[in-house]
Amino acid sequence: MRDIVRINKRQSRKPPVLQQIGLLFLTILGCYGVRAQSVTPPYKKIPNGIAICLNQSGTPPQYLRLQFVTPSILHVIVKPDSNFITAPTLMIQARPLENIDYKVSTLKNGRELEIKSGRLQAVVDLITGKISYLDQNDHALLRETGNARSFKPIEIAASGYYNIVQQFDNVQNSPLFGLGGNQLGYTDLRGKDLEMIQYNSNVFNPFLVSTGHFALLWNNSSITYYGHPEQYRTLADLKLFDVEGKPGALTATYITDTTHPAGMFSRREKSIGYQFAKDSALLPGRFKMTTRSKVIWEGAVSSDQSTAMYDFILKFGGYVKVWLDHQPVVDWWRQAWNPAEVPFKLQMESGKKYDIKVEWAPDGTSSFAALRQKRQIKDQDRQIRFHSEAGKQIDYYVLTGQKIDSLISGYRYLTGKAPIMPKWAYGFWQSKEHYNSQKEILATAKQFRQKQIPIDNIVQDWYYWKKDDWGSQEFDRSRYPDPAGMIRQLHNDYDLRFMISVWPKFYEGSKYFKQFWDNNWLYKQNVIEKRKDWMGYVSTFYDAFNPAAGSAFWDIVKEKIYSKGVDAWWLDATEPDIVDNITNDRRMELMTPSYAGAPQIDFNAYALAQDKTFYTGQRDADPNKRVFILTRSAFTGAQRYAAATWSGDIGATWQEMHRQIATGISFSMAGIPYWSMDIGGFAVESKYQKPGPKLKEAWRELQTRWFQFGAFSPIFRSHGQAPAREMFNIAPEGHPAYSSMLYYDQLRYRLMPYIYSVGAATYFKNYTPMRGLAMDFPEDQQATAITDAYMFGPGLLIAPVTRPHVTTKAVYLPKGVQWYGFYNGKHFNGGQIIQATAPYGRMPVFVSAGTILPTGPVRQHTGPLADTLDIYVYAGKDGQFTLYEDQGTTYDYEKGQFQKIEFKYRDTTGNLEISAPKGRYNEKVPGHKTFRIYWVNPASAVGIDAKAAPAKTVIYKDRPVKISLH
Structure with a gap:
């Protein structure tokens, strides 16, 4: 390779055209080891495509593989070596290649190489290595820009992996949609930043669609960042001023008990950075976080950069308010244990001060508040950039189509069709956190039927096992004396289906713990550290990527649960959520030992592996009974396993309800058609636990409006913490809330011929029920x-x-x-x-x-x-x-x-x-x-x-x- 670099340097004085031709000869000489005079043309043919080695001047070679899957779908792989990995991944289903009519041509005196089907074409610049994508009419779709791609070796438990980056220019500046269910209120993703990391309430699927007639499927299951290269920074990267105008910090005022503020104190702070559980150690020792505490940061921010828009993102649990330049921008509540994020913007002129005030009431003993910012860059809206933490190659698919439906159809061609769900799944479901006994479930079912409230499914959430036996998959017989009989009664007497929650979680000392531990089927680090969950027991999750572990897990579930007549599966905490609110690095540490070799490799796909276990397990056990899975996380291809996804443990507030619309649109436009949310919001402010008349009416109005919205969701289900979520417990018969909820429940069933037909189109025509405009x-x-x-x-x-x-x-x-x-x-x-x-x-x-x-x-x-x-x-x-x-x-x-x-x-x-x-x-x-x-x-x-x-x-x-x- 050093000889090639010298030759490139010697030839740098040639005229441009001769220099380009010389580089093409050297490309083949350096990459394929053949004689220069034999190079015609400068690529190797493969089925339906080509392989190219690019030896750019002064850099190591890059190997490109471009292969048509269909005339509308091109698979692109880039590697630092020629050992392309083409085997099916977790995400992509194996399909035989079509015999596609395509052409390869050289353009611009041999500088560019074009591969073209009847619908899509790619043009490779053999000097820079950049690729441009065009449709059948030569209209530009995408092109690689700047430092279009990069590979940085990383040290993880498995060898041969890189931190990889791929960047495109959205040349039409057309709207971009998808990538899963973000909770930031985004639908059009131009200029936006997403940390595509699965965790409670955030579900990502790296499929991006555009009204510009193209889509991208990023074939990587590690943690991935979408957006421009700069990561969010702390406030310390801006110029800060305290309330007295002194530079270098904001003024932070701490109040342990707002009912007795005499003990309040202030100090100067350079950031608001309580983002993860570990960061609580940074709080002042004198401050005790309670439901009555409060922290106020005040002062001003400034930038010495040229005038620009700044993006801010606030992560918080509890009550928070933010004012920027004296304008209120945030007023929100979120449960302390599952923080949310809210983005906002501020246009900042160079050198000008902008007042800032952040008021945070933690509302608990473990809460979060962190404010980060970054400056927008030129042409940010046109940039499409994927940055994945672990990959052996850059691997993506470019799709083209006239409509977003045809792009989603291409996605499902690659990742699997969405089956028709059982018809009852399109009806109304009732759930709550949680039914505590067989008696309570049957009594609830009876009330629905007596009051003639249409319903098809009742759900048993977690904690039906004995308190210390999580992972046994066994009912606590003191509360559920006859689970099989209960389910038969639901079926026969009430025409109801029964869904049950199953977690991939085991308590140390539970019935099957030792079997899974001895076989290295469990992630062990959390147990080694003796970390306890909120119930007070040491626990961990099993490695769902391990086929032997998955098979053993299903065998237990089949024997203990499915055999009793269960109709559907609620797969919870499939991010996986071993421990809440820890850093990504810490999450990797807890996911060991890993069947994949290193947890970083397939981190985002844990739910997909769990879905596959249950789908294949049930179809083997009962081949002609439709599977239904509801899971809190999802990934590319989940639809083929009859998996629907809900948006996690969101808060019961108007703001959360509002952004569920955008969350559902984004999730659906990423190709997985069945989405759901907790109608009414999962977590509830304490003020609603024993509300007075005014608060009770406020609660009823929120539940009513959310129920109306839910009636037009792909999956129609009510769920959440107390107060009870059955409509007859929300309001009495005759109340406007009860009447409205009953109306929309009945309307759902009146519309069933339409809804079920749409469900069929989702299978036969790759349709999408919930549709962004x-x-x-x-x-x-x-x-x-x-x-x-x-x-x-x-x-x-x-x-x-x-x-x-x-x-x-x-x-x-x-x-x-x-x-x-x-x-x-x-x-x-x-x-x-x-x-x-x-x-x-x-x-x-x-x-x-x-x-x-x-x-x-x-x-x-x-x-x-x-x-x-x-x-x-x-x-x-x-x-x-x-x-x-x-x-x-x-x-x-x-x-x-x-x-x-x-x-x-x-x-x-x-x-x-x-x-x-x-x-x-x-x-x-x-x-x-x-x-x-x-x-x-x-x-x-x-x-x-x-x-x-x-x-x-x-x-x-x-x-x-x-x-x-x-």
């Missing part, structure tokens, strides 16, 4: 920027109310289509903001023209498609809808056992065409149905609540029907 209105820039509204299926625009005491909400109706009020059928033109009515009992919902919306009767639980359906047809645009039905709980649909009925509406003629049924299930010939057709148009305002007569009634006898609605 960019998915259906990509050209409408105002729509793509919206973070508090979304489409639910193809026709319903959902705009949840996320503030208290309001009865209207400003709603933007995307342009290019007409809209109708869901409840009353009132007509609106698109492209405008309207003040939508939002009384206590209703939230704004609109229907787009061209929608065909099938609805059924109110039912107490899901069941076969009703014999009489109401079909709402919304005029103003052609429309189509596929009504789907199958057996509901088996995998027979994979064998073609299902029924589809196609509805097509032609707006110019007003004709509705209904096809003959296609297919059958359970060898059953579809029965006759009655379709009551409601034609909604500007002259006929028919809403879902209207008592109007149908425009037409059709007795459907399994033959095509054509109806004129004029």
Whole structure:
């Protein structure tokens, strides 16, 4: 290699074109060891692609591998050596390569090499090594920029790994979406920074989609940072001034007990840095953190840099308020043990002081407050940058497609289809933290049925075992004397399904602990350190990446739980959350010994390994019973294991509810279609435990608005800490809160023909139920920027109310289509903001023209498609809808056992065409149905609540029907 470097230097005086040709010859001479005169062309062919070695002047060679997976998907690998790793990863499913028609050409006097399919092309600059990506019409999609990629060797328990970076220019500056369920309120990710680290409430999936007709799947399961190169810094990197104007620090005032402030004291501090559990040691010895304590930081900040926008991010638990330049920017509560993050910005002129005040009430003995900042950089919005902590190679997929749906379809081609969930899973679920006995579960089920509140699933959260026996997977018989009998009664007497929480956690001394310890199936460090959990016992997690450990774990669960009739799995703490609120390095220390060789390698994919264990285990044990998994974390490919994900232990506040909309949009647009949240918020402020009348009403309003939102989520489930979350415990019958929650629960079941058909499209067409507006209105820039509204299926625009005491909400109706009020059928033109009515009992919902919306009767639980359906047809645009039905709980649909009925509406003629049924299930010939057709148009305002007569009634006898609605 030293000889090659010398030759490059000697040839540096050649004319540019000759120098480039010389470099190409030297590339092959140095990388492939062949004679220079044999180099035609400068690459090696592989199936559906090429391999290139780049010997850039003065640097070690880099080896590139570009291979088409489909005409729309290009797999790119870059390595410092030629030993490409092409075996399937945890994330990517193995698929045989298509025989793709592609071409390779040299451009610009041999400086560039182009590989091109019928839909996607990549151009490699053989001098700089940078790659540009274009669509079939030569429109630029992405290009590598600056120091486009880098490899830095790292020392971990496994050899041959690098800290890797890959950077692109979003040349169109098109909006970017996905990457999982961030909790920062972001949907468009341009210019944003994400620490893609799985932990409670934050779920990441490194799939990025754009309205610019491209997507990126980053094939790396280590901790990854998305955003510009600078990490967040402490406040000490700014100029600080205390309350008296003295430079170098802020004034920090500590009050141990706000009811007795005489003992308060102040000191100068250069940062607000209580970010992790270990940082509590930095607090002053005189200060005791309690529910009555408070800390106030005051002063000013300044920068000697040129004028720029600064990003701030606050991590906190407890109550916190922030003022910047005398303006309030944060007023929030979050449970002390699971801190949240809130971002905000400040434009700072060079040398100018800006007042700052941070007021923190810890609300507990273990809480957090840390404020970090960084200066935005030029063209930050156009930069796409992935930085992973561990990888043997840079490995990613570039996808192209006209719509985000087609990009997500490509993602699922690579990572697996999303199966149809059992039909009951689309109904309502009731849960809480936690039911404490068999008697309580059965009593709750009985109340739902007696009060005729529709429900399909009741959930047993954690702690059904004996207190000191976590990991045994055994019910505490003193509280659950007959678990199998309880489940049979739920099934037979109440038509309910039963889901149960399973943790990958073992107490030292629990029944199976020694077996797993002796086989090195447990992470041991936490036990060695004798660290106790919040229940007071030493614990650890098992290594879900170890196939033998996974098999043994499933065998225990199968024997102790599944055999009793359990219907579905709640896989909790799958980040894995061995210990809360510790540094990333500390998390790695606790995840040893590691089957992968080092915990850094697959850290973000723990939940995926756990999902696979349960999915494959159940399908082997019971091949034709649909699996359903709810997990607190997820990763690329989770959808193929029938896994839905919820957004973790969020707080029961209006702010948290508001940003769940953006969290669900972002998660769904990252390719995993089934998302859920704790309706009402999980953790609750202490003031709501014994509320007076005013606080009780405030609690009811929050729960009502959140329930309305939840009814239009992919998975509809109520859950949280006390107060009790059953609607009849939130408010009495007749109260507006109870009436509204009952209405939306019943509405969910009325919409089941629509919802279950959308679920089928998610499998058959790679559809996405919860849809950011960019998915259906990509050209409408105002729509793509919206973070508090979304489409639910193809026709319903959902705009949840996320503030208290309001009865209207400003709603933007995307342009290019007409809209109708869901409840009353009132007509609106698109492209405008309207003040939508939002009384206590209703939230704004609109229907787009061209929608065909099938609805059924109110039912107490899901069941076969009703014999009489109401079909709402919304005029103003052609429309189509596929009504789907199958057996509901088996995998027979994979064998073609299902029924589809196609509805097509032609707006110019007003004709509705209904096809003959296609297919059958359970060898059953579809029965006759009655379709009551409601034609909604500007002259006929028919809403879902209207008592109007149908425009037409059709007795459907399994033959095509054509109806004129004029």
